Amino acid sequence: MNVFGLGVAGAAISTVASQYIVAFLMLWHxxxxxxxxxxxxxxxxxxxxxxxxxxxxxxxxAAVLTVTLSTSMAARQGALAMAAHQICLQVWLSASLLVxxxxxxxxxxxxxxxxxxxxxxxKEITSAAIKTGxxxxxxxxxxxxxxxxxxxxxxxxxxxxxxxxxxGLLFVSASQPLNAMAYIFDGLHYGVSDFPFAACSMMAxxxxxxxxxxxxxxxxxxxxxxxxxxxxxxxxxxxxxxxLSAKDGPWWFFQExxxxxxxxxxxxx
Numbered sequence: 539m540n541v542f543g544l545g546v547a548g549a550a551i552s553t554v555a556s557q558y559i560v561a562f563l564m565l566w567h568x569x570x571x572x573x574x575x576x577x578x579x580x581x582x583x584x585x586x587x588x589x590x591x592x593x594x595x596x597x598x599x600a601a602v603l604t605v606t607l608s609t610s611m612a613a614r615q616g617a618l619a620m621a622a623h624q625i626c627l628q629v630w631l632s633a634s635l636l637v638x639x640x641x642x643x644x645x646x647x648x649x650x651x652x653x654x655x656x657x658x659x660x661k662e663i664t665s666a667a668i669k670t671g672x673x674x675x676x677x678x679x680x681x682x683x684x685x686x687x688x689x690x691x692x693x694x695x696x697x698x699x700x701x702x703x704x705x706g707l708l709f710v711s712a713s714q715p716l717n718a719m720a721y722i723f724d725g726l727h728y729g730v731s732d733f734p735f736a737a738c739s740m741m742a743x744x745x746x747x748x749x750x751x752x753x754x755x756x757x758x759x760x761x762x763x764x765x766x767x768x769x770x771x772x773x774x775x776x777x778x779x780x781x782l783s784a785k786d787g788p789w790w791f792f793q794e795x796x797x798x799x800x801x802x803x804x805x806x807x
Contacts, residue, residue, distance in 0.1 A: 589733075590731070590733050593733035593734055593736065593737040594733060594736070594737065596737040596740075596741060597733075597736050597737040597740040597741070600737075600740045600741045600743075600744035600745075601740055601744065603744060603748070604744040604747050604748050604751070604770055605627075605767070607748050607751050607752070608623075608627075608751055608763050608766060608767050609623070609624075609627070611751050611752075611755040611756075611762075611763050611766075612624075612755075612760060612763045614755075614756070615755070615759055615760050615763075618696075618698050618699055618702060619702060619759070619760050621694065621696070621699045621702075622699050622700075622702035622703045622705075622706065622760070623706070623760060623763060625690055625693045625694065625699070625703050626703060626706040626709070626710050626764070628693070629682070629686065629689060629690075629710060630709075630710050630713070630717075630767075633678045633682060633710075633714060633717075634714070634717040634718075634721060636674060636678065637671055637674050637675060637678075637717065637718040637721045637722065638721045638725075640667065640670055640671055640674060640721075640722065640725075641667070641671070641721045641722050641724055641725025641726075642725060643725075644663060644664075644666075644667035644722065644725045644726060644729065645725040645726070645728045645729040646729070647663045647729070648660055648663055648664065648667075648725075648726055648729025648730060649728075649729045649730075649731075651663060652729060652730050652788075657791040660730075660791070661791075661792065664726055664782075664792075667722050667725065667726060668719075668722055671718045671719060671721070671722035672715060672718060672719070674718055675714045675715035675716075675717065675718025675719065676714070676715050678711075678714040678718075679711045679712060679714040679715060680711075682707075682710055682711035682714065683707070683711040683712075686703075686707050686710060686711060687700075687703075687704060687707070690703045690704075702760065705760065705761065706760070706761075706764055709761075709764035709765070709767070709768055710764075712768075713764075713767070713768045713771055713772075716768065716771045716772045716775055717771050719774075719775035719778065719779070720771045720772075720774035720775045720778065722778075723774070723775060723777075723778025723779065723781075723782065724736065724774070724778065726778070726782065727778065727781060727788075730788040730789070731788070732781070732787065732788050735781055735787070739774075739777040739778075739781070740774070742777075743770060743773040743774055743777060744770070746769070746773060747766050747767075747769050747770035747773065748766075750762075750765070750766045750769055751763065751766035754766065
C-alpha cells in the first residue's frame with residue numbers, strides 16, 4: 539500500500555486485510571479436518587465456552603490496557619519520543635512472538651498429556667518448554683543487542699529518532715528472556731486450563747505496572763515507560779513460576795516426591 543502513496547491509511551488497510559486473509563486460510567485448513575457446523579445447538583456447550591472465554595477476555599483486556607497506557611505515556615514525551623517508542627515496541631513485540639509460537643506448541647502438548655493424566659509426560663514437556671524458551675529468549679537478546687541499531691534504520695532515517703531509539707536498546711534486548719518466560723508460562727497454564735489464574739494474575743500484574751507507568755515516566759521520561767513494560771513482563775514470569783510451584787493448584791503433581799520402590803538401592807558416597 540505504501541507503493542500507492544496511501545500512507546498511514548494504507549498501513550491500516552494492509553493490516554486488516556492480512557488478518558482477514560489469515561483467518562480465511564485457517565478456517566479453510568480447519569474445514570478439511572473437521573466439520574465446522576455442529577448439527578445441534580445442544581452440542582455447543584456455551585457455558586464452558588463463555589466461562590473460559592470470559593477469563594481470557596479479562597486477561598487480554600488487562601494486557602492491552604497496560605501496553606496502551608505505555609504508549610500514551612510515551613506520546614506525552616513528544617513526537618520524536620513517540621516515534622522512537624513505536625519502533626522499539628514493534629521490534630520488542632515481534633521478537634516476543636517467536637517465543638509465543640513455542641508457547642502455543644507447548645500448550646497443545648501439555649493439554650494432550652494432562653487430559654490423559656500422564657503427569658510424567660507433562661513434567662518432561664514443561665521442562666523442555668522452559669529450557670527452549672530461555673534459550674530462545676537469550677538468543678534473541680544477543681541478536682537484538684548486536685543488530686537493533688541497524689534494524690531501526692528500516693523504520694526511519696531521522697537521526698533524532700534513531701538517537702532516541704538507541705537509548706531503548708538495553709530495554710528491548712535485555713527484557714527478551716523475561717518476555718520468553720512470560721509467554722512460556724502462559725502457554726503452560728493454558729495447557730492445564732488454568733484460565734482463572736491467568737486472568738486474575740494478569741489483572742494484578744497489569745494494575746501494578748500501570749501504577750508505575752502513571753507516575754514514573756513523567757519524572758524520568760521514556761526510560762520510565764520501558765522500565766514499566768519490563769516490570770510488566772517480569773512480574774508475569776514471576777507469577778507464572780509461583781503458580782507452577784504451588785502445591786494446591788493444577789500443578790500439584792510437581793511437588794510429589796516419588797516413593798522408593800521395594801528393591802531400590804541407594805548408594806551413598
